[in-house]
Amino acid sequence: MIYILLILALNFSCVEKKSTEKEVKNSELVISLKADTLKFTSGIRAIFQDSKGNYWFGSHNEGVSFYNGKSFEYFTTNEGLSDNQIRSIQEDKSGKIWFGTAKGISVYDKGKFTTYSTNFNNPRYEWNETNGDLWFYAGEEDGINRFDGINLNYLIFPKPKNKKPDTTYGVTDISKDKDGKVWIATYGALFNYDGKRVNIFDNEKLNLKDNELLHIRSVLADSKSRIWIGNNGIGVLLKKGDAITHFSKEQGKLIPINEFEANTKTQQFAKNTGLQSVFAIEEDSEGNIWFGDRDSGAWKYDGKTLTNYSMSDKRSKPMIWTIYKDNKNNLLFGMADGNIVKYNGKAFEKQF
Known part of the structure; x- marks a missing residue:
């Protein structure tokens, strides 16, 4: 019996040692992934x-x-x-x-x-049967993910009547207005969910011409209940109440569509100097609306004047992926070169 107890004690000691070694290894792994600077390049x-x-x-x-x-x-x-x-x-x-x-x-x-x-094999069509404040991209499918606290629900978008065969509805951006409505940007249409029904804003609803194709990359519901819609190709659309205007066109900041398409195919993006490929939109603490363009840098609209801040002469990759207002109302711009810059009220400076 003493011999058996001795063997069990030795085995337990080995298990304890292995467990401790595993914990130390995990701790060392976390430490090895720390750095003094932000090292992203993608x-x-x-x-x-x-x-x-x-x-x-x-x-x-x-x-x-x-x-x-x-x-x-x-x-x-x-x-x-x-x-x-x-x-x-x-x-x-x-x-x-x-x-x-x-x-x-x-x-x-x-x-x-x-x-x-996501369980794509069990999609939901009745959105109001689910709840939850967390919404997520659901791949290049025809819906969006909504988390209710326990389960991830895959909700299907109602399709526009004149849907083209090659139109996709991968979610590119989400914004909530002050009334709690959720605005969901997808490549082929803008969707609005008010808690009861889903409303569709497609080419027809947004008053677009036949050669003005939707390719939505960003959306913002601002403090004045305006809805800003950023496209890759036709710039910014603005929805105020029931009225919809082509903001970039009104501001004279679009190059011809055929020239833009040629630039896209040849990857010669530097020719786009307008507000044409808008991947990010944010509102600052003073109510100014900021746009981040793939090619032409940052743009600020103060309600009267649209001002461009070009970054092409300073960065090898001037594309702005995202704009974020932090807890101290700093406006941070996530760049394609892996840096994060801050607008200090006068100029842009590297923050991270």
């Missing part, structure tokens, strides 16, 4: 500051970086992310951080990642 697609003041930066294909004010910590698929391309970052009421990626949704809580996958 572009910043999402910026978020959480309720504790920490920053989270989502890259185009290098995962996520967490900044606590002192150092940057990095997370990729190796640490549990569902994909390294980050489309959105949100925080729920309990402080969990949610990442919408190109291939699923991941949530970070107490040092661990949990991944949720």
Whole structure:
């Protein structure tokens, strides 16, 4: 009996040692992923500051970086992310951080990642049968993900009547207005959900001509209840109440469509100097509306004047992926070269 107890004690000791070694190894792995500077080079697609003041930066294909004010910590698929391309970052009421990626949704809580996958085989058509404040990109499918606190629900978009065969409805941006309505930008149409029904804004509803094709990349519901719609190709559309205007065209900031299409096909984007390829829209603390263009830099509209801040002479990749207003009302611009710049009221300066 003594011999058996001795063997059991030795085995338990070995298990304890292995468990400790595993914990130390995980701790060392986290430490090895920390740095003093932001080291992304593939572009910043999402910026978020959480309720504790920490920053989270989502890259185009290098995962996520967490900044606590002192150092940057990095997370990729190796640490549990569902994909390294980050489309959105949100925080729920309990402080969990949610990442919408190109291939699923991941949530970070107490040092661990949990991944949720969409059930495309069981889509929902009645949106009002679900609830939840967290909305996510659902791949290049025909719907959107909505998390109700327990389950991830895949909701199908109602299709426009004149839907073209090659039209896709992958979600590109989401904005909530002050009445709680959700505005969902997709490549082929803008959708609005008011809690009861889904409204469609397609080419016809947005008063577009036959050669003005929707390719929506951004949407913003501002403090004045205006809806700004940013396109890759035809610039910005503006919805005020029931009235819809072609903002970029009115401002005289569009090059001819045929010339733009030629530039797109040949990758000669530098010829686009107008407000034409708008991937990001944000409102600052003074009510100015900011646009981030793929080619021509940042634009500010103060209600009367549209001002361009070109970045092409300063950066090898002038594209602005995202614009974010942080907890101190700083306006941060996520650039395609992996840097984050801040507008200080007079000029742009590197922030991270």
